[in-house]
Every structure is written in C-alpha cells, then in structure tokens.
Amino acid sequence: MVKHNTLNFQPLTRPFWNKLIPILLGVIAYFVVVGPEHLNPTNINWIQGGDGAQHYLGWTFFRHDGWRFPIGLNPNYGANIGSSIVFADAIPLFAIPFKILSPWLATDFQYFGLWTLLCFILQAWFGWLLTGLFTRTLAVQIMGSGLFVFAIPMLFRINLHAALTAHFFILAALYLNLSRLQNHRLWYWALLLVGSLATHFYIFAIIAALWLASALDSYWPNKTLSLKKLLIEITSLVTFTGFMAWQLGYFASASNETVLNHYSGFSPEFFVFFNSNGWSYLLPSFYSTTEEKNNFLGLGIISLLIIGLIGAFFKKIPLWSKLKYYPFFILSLVVLALVAFSNHVEIGPWAFDYPLPLSLQFALGNVRNSGRFLWPHMYLITFLVIYLITRAFAKRAVFILMLGLLLQIGDSSIKWYSMRQFISTTAHQPSAFAKATQGLKSSFWNIAAQKYQRIDMIPLKQMSMQYFTKGEDWDWARFASFAATHKLATNMVYLSRVDTKKIDAANAHYDRLFKEGKFDPNTIYILDQEKIVPALMHLNSEADLLANIDGMIVLAPGWKNCQFCPVIPIDHEYRAAFIRPVLNQPVMFNKDGNGTWYLIGIGQFPIIGWGWSYPESWGAWAEGREAHLALPTPLAPFSSLIFDTNPLLSPSHPKQRVVVKINGDFHSLQILDDTHRQMRLSINSEKLGRPDYLAIEFIFIDQAKPQEIGLGVDARVLSIGLISAIFE
Incomplete structure (x- = not known):
C-alpha cells in the first residue's frame, strides 16, 4: 500500500543510503541518454559549431587571459564590444574555478560533459525531494524522480545550450516554495540565486521570481517570516546578487542590441505542452514550430495526466485546499506565464498581437526566448501528475507510474537516441575547430x-x-x-x-x-x-x-x-592608383570603366544572395535583393549625386522602386520607370563632414527574373543596371 501525507506538503526524512538512489538514477540516465564520450574532458570533437562553439571558445579565451576585475571580464573574446564570460554562455559557475586550475589542464579541455552529468544528478535529486513531499513509498519516489529527469525541455538542451540544462535550479526553487522550509532559508535562496546567476540569466530570472514569491508567502499568509526578517532577506539578497552580477560581468555590456524587436520572437504557442515537435514516435506534431519553443511534456506524462485527472474526478481529490498557502507563488506563475506567452499569441495556425506600452516592450526587450519562462509550469504539471496518481490509485500507483516512465523514456528516444549517436560519432571525428x-x-x-x-x-x-x-x-x-x-x-x-x-x-x-x-x-x-x-x-x-x-x-x-x-x-595584393572623381565628370561602371572598383560583390550573388553581375559593355546589373558600392568623393564640395540607370522594365513590370541608404542611414525612395531613369540624390558634403567616400546601399522592392516578365530567358534576379554616376 502506498503511504502518503494527507495534509500539507512536508519534507520527508529517509536513511542516508536512500539518498544515494537519486544520484545513481541521475548517473544512469546520463550514460543512457548522452553516453560516455561526452564526459571525456579532453574530447572537444563532439562540439560541432553554433552555440557549442560559442561556449567552448568563450571559455578558452577566458582561461588563457589573466585575472581581471571584475573577475568575469573576457575582453580578448569580443575586443571593443564589452565582453564577459557571461555573454559567451560558458557557465561562469564552472569557468571561474576551472580557470584557477587552467595551468594543470590539457590544452583542449571542456567541462560541459561534467556539467551535464551534474545536471542529471541534481535533476534526479530534487525530483526525488519534490516527490518525497507527499509520499513515503520508495518506488514512487524513484518513478517520480525518473519523470523529472526525462523532462524533454531539459533533454533538448543537451549538446545545444549546456547552461540551460540546469533545470535542477527550478526544481530546487519549487521544492523550497512547496515545502515552506524555513530553516536556513536565507542561505538556501542565496545559493540558488547566485548559482543560477552564475549559470544563465533566464534561469536566474525564474529563480528570482520564485524566491520573491516564497518570501512574500512566508510573510503572509503563512506568517513564518516577520516583516523585519522579510526586509532583511530582500535587502541582503538583492545587494548580494547585484554585487555578484557585477563581478560575473553582467554589466560589461549595455545589451541594447535587443530592445523592441526581439520580445515575443520565440513566444510559445497555446498548446505548447502537448505539441510533440518531433519528440514522439506516437504523438504527431499538431503543427511545425521552432525547437526553441519546445515545452512538450512527453507522451508518458500526458498519459499519466489524463489518468490522474480521471482518478481525481472519481475519487474527489481536493486540489484547491492547499492553494491558500501559496497566493504569491501562484501570482508569480501567472506573471511568468504572461511574460512567456507575450503579446504575440499563437493558437495552432492562427496568431494575433495586442499592443503593449512602449516602456514595457523596452523593459522586456532582452527576453528573446520568453517560452523558457514556462519551465516551472511544466514541472508543476509533472509534480501534479505524480501527486494525483498516488492519491487516486494508491495500490496501483507504482505500476501506473512505472508504465508512464517507460512510455516517457521510450517515446522520447526518437530524439535523444539520435543525439546520443551524433555525440558518439562526432567524438571520433576531427575537431570542428580544426x-x-x-x-x-x-x-x-x-x-x-x-x-x-x-x-x-x-x-x-x-x-x-x-x-x-x-x-x-x-x-x-x-x-x-x-x-x-x-x-x-x-x-x-x-x-x-x-x-x-x-x-x-x-x-x-x-x-x-x-x-x-x-x-x-x-x-x-x-x-x-x-x-x-x-x-x-x-x-x-x-x-x-x-x-x-x-x-x-x-x-x-x-x-x-x-x-x-x-x-x-x-x-x-590590392593596388589601385586612385584618381578621385571630379565634379561634373562621370564615373563609368562598364567593364572598361573606372567605377568597377567601387562595386561590392561582383559575381557574389550565388554565395551571398546579392551583389553585381560581371560588368558588361554598357554597365553592370544589380543582382538579388540589394546592392552596395563604396564610391570615393570629389575633393571639391558637392550637393548632389546622379546615377544613370537601366531599370528592368516590361509592360507587366512597369517600375522599379529602390530604397537608397547612404552611410547606413535612409536617404530616399527612388521610383524608376520608362520616363524616369535617373536617381538624383541630394547630398550636402559639408554636412556629412567632407567624407572620403560614400557607402551606398540600394534595396530593391521590385526585383524580378527577366524570363518571368516576358524579357527572354534570363533567369537572374535583376532590378537596375548601373551605367554611371556623376557628382554635382
């Protein structure tokens, strides 16, 4: 018979040997899912570019640099930008201590395998503790811990974002909230806040929200924390984490690259917990979405959820009675969910946006991958599933949970097994960096x-x-x-x-x-x-x-x-005897002209998707969506620049619209047709500071293939041909 607590969630005390079980479970799961090659610290071959290259190279530059103050600065990796180990996503929690050991480490050394193993162990450990809040049955704890370990959003991050496999921080924060543990709470939360801050900002943001909720719930309604202690805790932890953020290098960059455009860029769809996104043999994806939005519960947990809800309905298991103890915890989950779903709402194939105040958009500008804020909800659903099964099916709970865990492991192997094979294969191939x-x-x-x-x-x-x-x-x-x-x-x-x-x-x-x-x-x-x-x-x-x-x-x-x-x-060598343009004398762009030097990307369209075709006897065609040129300026002041063009026109394609940018700034929209084939640009050289040259960019709105608009068989993507330029 399954034994469980019937009142509030309470921590469970077990013999010491029992505590080795989740550690063993985490180790086994790591070697099953990831394999041994990943753990070898001198094997960097499985790091095959992209984010993994960012993490490893960031660490490599950091280890070979001298110690700086703040200690997280990493200026050699991102010179002139304001770089730190934080912005390389290289897990400062490991990078800093391993830098101390760097003189004794191998030339090629990575700690990401060891880090991932630790994440598996701690994921199992805190899953074990969470399950122990409501059950005394060892087998239930083992099954529950296994379900937390095989959480798909965590597995998805392996070999992609090493820092973001640290979901154990979230489980630990949920444990502190649900257990309402007060002994040493200040130290526990300090460890979680600083540890997550030294791992990844998104995880820290989640932990910070859950900590504040825990502190406020402890003050009211639980009244286990006085107002004085509440203020001391908030002040001390905010100060300490602020100091650590400075030391880790969070303030080395203003990070104003994001701001308005990136919030909601990776917001999840409404059915995100149930859309397999390729992580199931049996459950097809409802619709395709980016893997970054993956918060799939897994077929095993979904099946257990259905069974648990049915059992809760017939057994009339009370769910709401406990909520009165956690008002701020619930509020924090609501806020995190609102931020996660953002103002861009997707429901299946439909999507709509609602406006947000500009100040709020600016504040959320650095939250590019907002769907990550649903991770606590995913784990709470897993927690709820295990709780309902143990309450509704007391005698058969272990068997049902075991079947659910086996289904979760087996069905998700469609992805994690191929990842294991990839790591195993590439670990024996030449290094991607070589x-x-x-x-x-x-x-x-x-x-x-x-x-x-x-x-x-x-x-x-x-x-x-x-x-x-x-x-x-x-x-x-x-x-x-x-x-x-x-x-x-x-x-x-x-x-x-x-x-x-x-x-x-x-x-x-x-x-x-x-x-x-x-x-x-x-x-x-x-x-x-x-x-x-x-x-x-x-x-x-x-x-x-x-x-x-x-x-x-x-x-x-x-x-x-x-x-x-x-x-x-x-x-x-590049050599040119430059004769700068002279006022009122044309610069010619034909194959024998003096302007071909200034055309950027001649013949490069197949590689970069834009550029210039090779100049012909009359001039050069712009090919693709845009074209660039670097045009030297006359020594004398000038007020205009005139381009003679040959726009691609036909009866079915009567005009060419061209956006012109000069030195990176919008200048004008030019419209070319049969009667207007010149682009006359007003440019005050004095206001521009008498530049040596103009960086000119043309962006084409009406580019077309001649063969598609009745102009022969030419399949190039063309817009305008450039004949000459003249300064006046």
Missing part, C-alpha cells in the same frame, strides 16, 4: 600569429552572430578558433548579447584609421569588400600589406617592413 581553420592554408597566418597580438574584423557587425565575407556563420568561428589557438585577442565572436553603442564606437574608430591611414601595428585586420576602397585611399603601400590571402581580404600593418615575414606575391 576544420574551421583548414581554409587558412597560407604560411602567412602562422607568421602573422607571431607578429600580431590581435585580429579584428572591419566593419564590426551589429548582431550577436557575426557574419562577413561569404555570409557563412562559421567565418566567425574560423578566426575565433585561430585566435584562440594562437592566444590572440579578436572581435570576431558570437555573443548572446552585444552593446550596439560600443559596436558603433568601434566602427567609428576604424573609419578614423582608414581616413588617417594609421593602423594599430599590433593588429591584423580582416576586411569586408566594402572596405577595400577606403583602405586603398590612404594606404601606406610601402609598409602596409592589403592582399587577398586564402580568399580573405587582409590588411597587415607594417608587414612589408618585417624582416621575418615572407613576401606576398604581387598578384595577391
């Missing part, structure tokens, strides 16, 4: 690593994941891996948050370097195509190298004066 740098074949790179202390990308992109050159997201990892291997600083990084003001300031600094032709002698620069012209305009070609090395545009200050640096073949 593969990332294979494209750097020239001997130039090893010599450069000896000569320079830093490698920077120009321009620095205003996004978390840095893209450049060919638009491949692994380009950032190529040079970050190179920099990590040679212990160089770099701004080519992938961060969870970036400070756009610092990025703008960095790019303004780079622009000044181009204008003065004076570059940092300790930094090697990787340029985007748009920066070739600005670099050539003031380049000291006697000392500085501007060349194409392995397909990369490289600016190496002082290379030609370096005694041990090899000579780069002349045909690899």
Whole structure:
C-alpha cells in the first residue's frame, strides 16, 4: 500500500543510503541518454559549431587571459564590444574555478560533459525531494524522480545550450516554495540565486521570481517570516546578487542590441505542452514550430495526466485546499506565464498581437526566448501528475507510474537516441575547430600569429552572430578558433548579447584609421569588400600589406617592413592608383570603366544572395535583393549625386522602386520607370563632414527574373543596371 501525507506538503526524512538512489538514477540516465564520450574532458570533437562553439571558445579565451576585475571580464573574446564570460554562455559557475586550475589542464579541455552529468544528478535529486513531499513509498519516489529527469525541455538542451540544462535550479526553487522550509532559508535562496546567476540569466530570472514569491508567502499568509526578517532577506539578497552580477560581468555590456524587436520572437504557442515537435514516435506534431519553443511534456506524462485527472474526478481529490498557502507563488506563475506567452499569441495556425506600452516592450526587450519562462509550469504539471496518481490509485500507483516512465523514456528516444549517436560519432571525428581553420592554408597566418597580438574584423557587425565575407556563420568561428589557438585577442565572436553603442564606437574608430591611414601595428585586420576602397585611399603601400590571402581580404600593418615575414606575391595584393572623381565628370561602371572598383560583390550573388553581375559593355546589373558600392568623393564640395540607370522594365513590370541608404542611414525612395531613369540624390558634403567616400546601399522592392516578365530567358534576379554616376 502506498503511504502518503494527507495534509500539507512536508519534507520527508529517509536513511542516508536512500539518498544515494537519486544520484545513481541521475548517473544512469546520463550514460543512457548522452553516453560516455561526452564526459571525456579532453574530447572537444563532439562540439560541432553554433552555440557549442560559442561556449567552448568563450571559455578558452577566458582561461588563457589573466585575472581581471571584475573577475568575469573576457575582453580578448569580443575586443571593443564589452565582453564577459557571461555573454559567451560558458557557465561562469564552472569557468571561474576551472580557470584557477587552467595551468594543470590539457590544452583542449571542456567541462560541459561534467556539467551535464551534474545536471542529471541534481535533476534526479530534487525530483526525488519534490516527490518525497507527499509520499513515503520508495518506488514512487524513484518513478517520480525518473519523470523529472526525462523532462524533454531539459533533454533538448543537451549538446545545444549546456547552461540551460540546469533545470535542477527550478526544481530546487519549487521544492523550497512547496515545502515552506524555513530553516536556513536565507542561505538556501542565496545559493540558488547566485548559482543560477552564475549559470544563465533566464534561469536566474525564474529563480528570482520564485524566491520573491516564497518570501512574500512566508510573510503572509503563512506568517513564518516577520516583516523585519522579510526586509532583511530582500535587502541582503538583492545587494548580494547585484554585487555578484557585477563581478560575473553582467554589466560589461549595455545589451541594447535587443530592445523592441526581439520580445515575443520565440513566444510559445497555446498548446505548447502537448505539441510533440518531433519528440514522439506516437504523438504527431499538431503543427511545425521552432525547437526553441519546445515545452512538450512527453507522451508518458500526458498519459499519466489524463489518468490522474480521471482518478481525481472519481475519487474527489481536493486540489484547491492547499492553494491558500501559496497566493504569491501562484501570482508569480501567472506573471511568468504572461511574460512567456507575450503579446504575440499563437493558437495552432492562427496568431494575433495586442499592443503593449512602449516602456514595457523596452523593459522586456532582452527576453528573446520568453517560452523558457514556462519551465516551472511544466514541472508543476509533472509534480501534479505524480501527486494525483498516488492519491487516486494508491495500490496501483507504482505500476501506473512505472508504465508512464517507460512510455516517457521510450517515446522520447526518437530524439535523444539520435543525439546520443551524433555525440558518439562526432567524438571520433576531427575537431570542428580544426576544420574551421583548414581554409587558412597560407604560411602567412602562422607568421602573422607571431607578429600580431590581435585580429579584428572591419566593419564590426551589429548582431550577436557575426557574419562577413561569404555570409557563412562559421567565418566567425574560423578566426575565433585561430585566435584562440594562437592566444590572440579578436572581435570576431558570437555573443548572446552585444552593446550596439560600443559596436558603433568601434566602427567609428576604424573609419578614423582608414581616413588617417594609421593602423594599430599590433593588429591584423580582416576586411569586408566594402572596405577595400577606403583602405586603398590612404594606404601606406610601402609598409602596409592589403592582399587577398586564402580568399580573405587582409590588411597587415607594417608587414612589408618585417624582416621575418615572407613576401606576398604581387598578384595577391590590392593596388589601385586612385584618381578621385571630379565634379561634373562621370564615373563609368562598364567593364572598361573606372567605377568597377567601387562595386561590392561582383559575381557574389550565388554565395551571398546579392551583389553585381560581371560588368558588361554598357554597365553592370544589380543582382538579388540589394546592392552596395563604396564610391570615393570629389575633393571639391558637392550637393548632389546622379546615377544613370537601366531599370528592368516590361509592360507587366512597369517600375522599379529602390530604397537608397547612404552611410547606413535612409536617404530616399527612388521610383524608376520608362520616363524616369535617373536617381538624383541630394547630398550636402559639408554636412556629412567632407567624407572620403560614400557607402551606398540600394534595396530593391521590385526585383524580378527577366524570363518571368516576358524579357527572354534570363533567369537572374535583376532590378537596375548601373551605367554611371556623376557628382554635382
């Protein structure tokens, strides 16, 4: 017979040997789901790019840097951006102590396997404690702990977001709330708050909400905490966590990259707990959604929920009598759910938005993945399921829970087993970081690593994941891996948050370097195509190298004066005798014209999705959704720039609309047709500060394939052809 408490949830005391059971359960579950290769700290081969590369590289730069104050700063990984170990999502809770041990660690060392094992163990441990709040039956606790371990939103994070597998913090916070444990509560909550803060911000935000609810419930209605103690607890914990946030590096970035557009970007759909999203053999997805929104309960828990609710109905099990003890806890869950679902509501294939005050949108701007705030609700449903089964089916509860657990494990193996196979396979393959740098074949790179202390990308992109050159997201990892291997600083990084003001300031600094032709002698620069012209305009070609090395545009200050640096073949260098445009004289963009230098991305459409077709006898077609050019300016003041164009027009396609941006700012919307083929741009050179060049971007609204609008068989995506430009 199942024995259980009949009143309030109370912690259960068991013999010490019993407490080893959840530890063993967590270890077994880890090796079943993940496998042994993941645990080897010197095996980094299973880390195959994306977020995993961000975490490992962030840790690698952190371990090789000296100690700083605050201790979480990580400036070599994200130079000029304001970087810390926090924004690499590299789990400061492990990164900081392992940095102390770094001199004795292997060259290739990762702690993410050990961290994941710890998460499994603690998930089982706190699942065991939660189940013990209402049952004294050992077998029920084992089954209940197993259901918490096989929570799909936690399993989904393995090998993706290591820090976010730490759901045990949420279980621990739920335990402290439901048990209403008061002994040493200040220390317990301090550990949870600081531990979660040193793990991941989203988990910390959940823990903070549950802590505040616990404190207020303890004051009223439970009256186990006096007003004085309540104020002391709130003041001390807020102060302490604020201090720790500063030390961990949370304030190294203003994180204003998000703000208005990202809140609700990953808000969950209404049936999120029941949509399998590919995590079930038997239960099909109701509709497709991004994996980031995954909060699927699992078929085992859903089945147990149905059985438990039916049993509760017939046995008339009271559920609401306990709620009076937890008013603020319930309120915190309501608030977390409202934030999670956001103002973008999805119900199946239907969606609608409702307005929020601008100030609230701004405050929630950093909550990009709001669906994560439903994790406490998912675990409470699991807790409720186990509770109802034990109450409604006392004699058969163990058997029913065992069947539910087996169904949960087996049905979800459609995903976790393939993940295990992926880890096992890639663990025996070459490192992704070694593969990332294979494209750097020239001997130039090893010599450069000896000569320079830093490698920077120009321009620095205003996004978390840095893209450049060919638009491949692994380009950032190529040079970050190179920099990590040679212990160089770099701004080519992938961060969870970036400070756009610092990025703008960095790019303004780079622009000044181009204008003065004076570059940092300790930094090697990787340029985007748009920066070739600005670099050539003031380049000291006697000392500085501007060349194409392995397909990369490289600016190496002082290379030609370096005694041990090899000579780069002349045909690899970018050289141009620039004659700046003159007022009222055209710059021609045909194949023999002087303007082809200024067209960015010639022949690059198949790779990056935009650019220019190879110039023809009359000019050059813009290909794709946008086109760019870097156009030098006359020495004399000018007030307008006129482009002669050849717009793609037909009877069924009578106009071309073009959005024009200059130096990143919107300038005008130009409409071209049969009678209007010029783009006349009013530009006051004095107001722009007499720039050396204009970075011009065309965004096309009416691009089309000629073959689709009755103009032959040409299948290119075209919009306008550029013939000439003239300053007036």
